[in-house]
Structure formats: structure tokens, C-alpha cells
Amino acid sequence: MVEIVLEELKKNNLYRKLKTIEEVDGVRVKIGGKWFVNFSSNDYLNLAFDKTVANEHIKCLKNWGTGAGASRLITGNFQIHEVLEKELAKLKKTEAALLFSTGYMANIGILSSIMGKDDVIFSDKLNHASIIDGCKLSKAKIFVYEHNNTENLKTLLERERKRFKSACIVTDSVFSMDGDIAPLDELFELSLKYDTYFVVDDAHATGVIGYSSFEIFNITPAENTVIMGTLGKALGTFGAFVASTETLRKFFINKARSFIFTTALPPHIACATLYNLKLIPERMEKLKKNIELFQKLTGFKSKTAIFPVVVGDSQKALDISEKLFKSGFIIPAIRPPTVPEKTSRLRITLSAGHTEEDIINLTDTLNKLI
Template sequence: MKWIEKELNQLKEKNLYRSLRTLSSPQGKEITINGRRLINFSSNDYLGLAKEFCQECGKWGSGSGASRLVCGNFEIHEKLENKLAELKKTESALLFPSGYMANVGVISTLAGEGDVVFSDELNHASIIDGCRLSKAKVTVYPHKDVDTLEYLLSKERKNYRRSLIVTDSVFSMDGDVAPLDKLFKLKNEYDSILIVDDAHATGVVGWSSFELFSLTPDETTVIIGTCGKALGTLGAFVCGSTLLKEYLINKCRTFIYTTALPPSIVCQTLKNLKEVPERMKKLQSNIEFFRNLTGINSQSAIFPLIVKDEKSALILSHHLYENGFFVPAIRPPTVKKSRLRISITSEHTKEEMEQLIKAIKL
């Protein structure tokens, strides 16, 4: 196993080695790492809901006991699915244990040999892996480049049975938003299915990224979201037509062959949904303040601070740590250009945001 040690040493030499940081506090605006209290500017807990805990949810026990198709389908699962479908303006929704499993499962179920998938080059790793597992032809188009995508569709679509256009709505490392209005038009023109990963949009830009474009999902639209970010718990959901839900229940391997989400977690998610509207207003106010403060034109709670190289990212991250801020360095292969990914939450104060920028400039 010497090759493992050799590869790890190579990562260290390139400033690409990673290690786990252990929290001894609940998730939140302030966290404790190695006995040190830090202001957290790295979390996806955009609405500060991850630390919420309702004793009432404990009545469901600690586990679900089986997959949904065996005896793990609880009434509260279906209650949350109905609520999420309502919020996303779709006919139905289906819960998954994680966003990764939702993306991998849905893409590999809807596409196969003889099909083609058009994927934005900055899509999340779970989308990339779903495309690979599908065994479909995968065509990657330049980031948000609708003209190139249209050219590729006009050239390739006719050669394949089914066509999928897959994109993040809010991109997790850059914070920008996909041109969903134009993608929606293209999926109609070229008889395609549009799959949108709404993970970093739900509860941040609105209940759905489609609200930004005054769009209403239709039967060839699939919206994938997560409960583990702004909603503060765990799990994911796929929103679309009733026919799609029925198909996934019968064909999607990452739904069929896995234990269902614990009903206690589902119960907590339903409780957290009630808190979203007011906290989302505060978050959007903080986003606007930080945008004006930094000049970084992010459309979401994610603000990328691009640096020269991997070593510079590590040095700046350590400098902020020493000054009481937690903002980890993000390096390849997660991104092409190293950066600090600053994420704003509804709980941050203006003073804390100003102090962060002051520390960065020191």
C-alpha cells in the first residue's frame, strides 16, 4: 500500500492535501474548532436552521427501519413531499436520502445508452457522476453559454432517442445563476428534459430559482433540491410530474435500494419550513449588504474570493482563522481556480461582515 502514502505526499507538495476539521459545537454562525470560537463564513446553513431541534419530532424514533418500498414509508414522508411539491409548483415530489443520491439516481434513470445529456461544465460532482453512470453520450457545454448549447443541440439532438439538459441553478462555488429562461426555451425547442439542481437556491433566492424568471415548471421539467442546506436538516427531493414520481419509485436504484430518511428528520424539516420566509428576508438583506461591501457581484449567498494559487488560498484561510474567522480554502479539483468561498447567512451581523473584510485586507 506504499502507493497510497506516495500519492498523499504528492498532494501535500502541491498544497492540495485535505484533512477533517472537528466541531465541538452545533452548526451555526459561531462554531468551535480545537477549542477556539470562530465566526463561520463557510456553511451552507444559510438560514441558521441546522441547530434547531424539536422534541416533538422524537416521537418518530431514531430510524426508518427499511427502504420506502418495504416498510419505511411513513405518512410524514408523504406530508413533506406534498409540501415541497406545492412550494416548487410541481405535481409531486419524492424524497431521497441525500442530494448526491438524488442527482446520481435521477440522471442515470432518465438517460441511458442511445440518449444524450448536455451538462454545464461547472455542474456539481453528483451531476457529473450521474451523467457517467447513465452510459448516455455526455456533451459538456461552456458555463452558461446558451449559444453554444443551442448549436450543440441543433447538431446532435436528432441523433439520439432522449435528450437531457442538466444544470445547477445557483452554482455552488461561484454563486452565479443559470439562465433558466433560455434553457427552458431550448428544452421545448429541442424536445428535451430540463433537470435543475436547486440545492443552493431553495430558501435563498426564493422557494425556487424558477421564481427569478417567472417560470412555471411543466411535465418535462425536473427540479432537484436539498434539505441539508438552507432547510437545515438532511435529505433531498425530486420535484416534477406525478408520472415522473411513479417512474422513479419503480426504476431509480438510489431510491429503491436504500433506507428511507428517518421520519424524525422529516418532521424537523417540516417544522423548519415554517421559519423560512422571515429568515429568507434577512438573508437577502445580508446578501445585498455584502455585495455592496465587497463589490463581488454574486446573485446568491455564495461569494467567491479568487486568489493567485493553492498556497495563497491556504495562507489567507489560516490568516482568517487566526483572526477568528472560519473560511476554508477551496482548491482543485473542486474548482479550477483556488479561492475562499465566503457564504453569508441570515444570522451574520453587518459588523461581522465588515470585520471579515477588514481582516482579509490586513
């Protein structure tokens, strides 16, 4: 059975293999003894592999050790965790925040705890897999609305909301495969009007379009608001967090199984993240300049650091990716089920670590290939 599935994947150009990185220096990675420029990382602010930043992180490692030793509710709750949570809450302008081990665990923890079998969830069609799985785990009734289509959502809310005890609207803020931004202002108003939770995955927005996606819409989080953010993308470390009211924080501590039944985030990671938070403003400015340069050179448009080049056919996407690899660039082909059928693409992501020369060289290569 397993062999048949693997053969089917190969036949449909959907089989995946791992590329082994032997060494890394900022946006440059070494594979098979050769150096490449990485244009597909989520390390948007170039913090994950910055050696000057790493020197500061070593101090955290010496002070806090390598692991947490237990779950937060046993003996894994360290003061440094709570200090970071307070800073992350400030970042999102909420009362409180709670650390999770990954963004995936945070999303399934949020949705499976606040929603149940008598409730209803309204989810964007292009939401991340972790949101989709969290919806399923909740056992709530799920309605999927057309991507970023608030009129479609409003129709569903008008028709279905009153039949259920509790409700939730959930969306990515920045969609990871398209780089577009959800109409958060309209969604927020709908959540208030129809008395629903408003859950926003801010993973690809935090430190990219601001400290929070809510900033660009001038939204102040309400009692019904839950914002998930990650530490492993622009913030350059590892883990995730949920920003909300203090009451919801206490609720997640007691009811979110993906928080309760797992070892705590290593305290040295919390320490390193606190250091990285100080570097965000300057790095965001550098990223913004790189985005503007890439737009100017290519004509591609994006309000974020994600630039999808949709080619449709999976084999064609693989071929272009391989040619880019031979030219010295890491830009893997993104294929179904990560993206919908017939929308295979190259997903180009920019970093504050890219030089002007890197961006010009990539543009010249793309012009020859596409």
C-alpha cells in the same frame, strides 16, 4: 500506491485534513477550545443550529424515533414522508415530489434512470460532481457545453440531438463555487424546442433566492422538468428531494436505484423539515439584508449568498485561509479538483445568522489580507 498519491497531493498543496468541531451555536463553532465565526456553511437560513428551532425538533424525535428501519418500498414509507413531499411539490410548483437520502443520491438517481445508452445528455461545464457522476452512470452520450453559454448549447443541440432517442439538458441553478445563476429561461426554452428533459439542481437556490430558482425567471415547470432540491442547506435538516410530475415520481420509485436500495430518510427529519418550512420567509429577508450589507462594504457582487474570492494559486489560498482562521473566521481554501486549475479561492457564504458586527469584522480583516 496510496502513499505516493498522498505525497503528490501534499506536494501540489491539494492535501486535505478535517477540522473537528467540538461545539456549535448558530454561526459560531468551537475548534481546539476556541470559538470562530463560520463563513463557509451552507446553512444559509441559520436553521440547522438554531437552539429554539431544535427544541421543536425534539418533539419530532419523540414522536417518530431515530430511524426509518427500512427502505421506502419495504416498511420505511411513513405518512410524514408523504406530507412533506406534498409541501415540497408546492414549493417548486410541481405535481409531486419524492424524498432521497442526499442530493448526491438524488442526482445520480434522476440521471441514471431517465437516461440510457441510446440517449444523450447536455451538461454545463461547471455542474456539480453528483451531476457529472449521474451522467456517467447513465451510460448516455455526454456533451459538455461552455458554462452558462446557451449559444454553445444550441449549436450542440442542433448538431447532435436528432441522432439520439431521448435527451436531457442538466444544470445547477446556483453554482456552488461561483454563486452565479444559470440562464434558466433560455435553457428551458431550448429544452422545449429540442424535446429534452430539463433537470435542474436547485440545492443552493432553495430558500436563498426564493422558494425555487424558477420564480426569478417566471418559469412554470413543464412535463419535461425535474427539479432537485436539498434539505441539508437552507432548510436546515438533512436529505433531498426530486420535484416533478406524478408520472415521473412513480417512475423514480420504480427505477431510481439510489431511491430503491437505501434506507428511507428518518421520519423525524421529515417532521423537522415541515416545521422549518414555516420559518423560511422571515429568514430569507434577514439573509437578503446580510447579502446587501456585505456587497456594500466589500464591493463584491453576487445575486446569491455565495461570494468567491479567487486568488488563483492553491498555496496562496491556503495562506489567506489560515490567516483568517487565526483572526477568528472559518473560511477554508477551495482548491482543485473542486474548482478548475489555477482558480483556487476562498468561498465566503453568508447566513441569516450573521450579525452586522460579524460582517463588518470580516470585511475589515479581508481588507488587511487581500
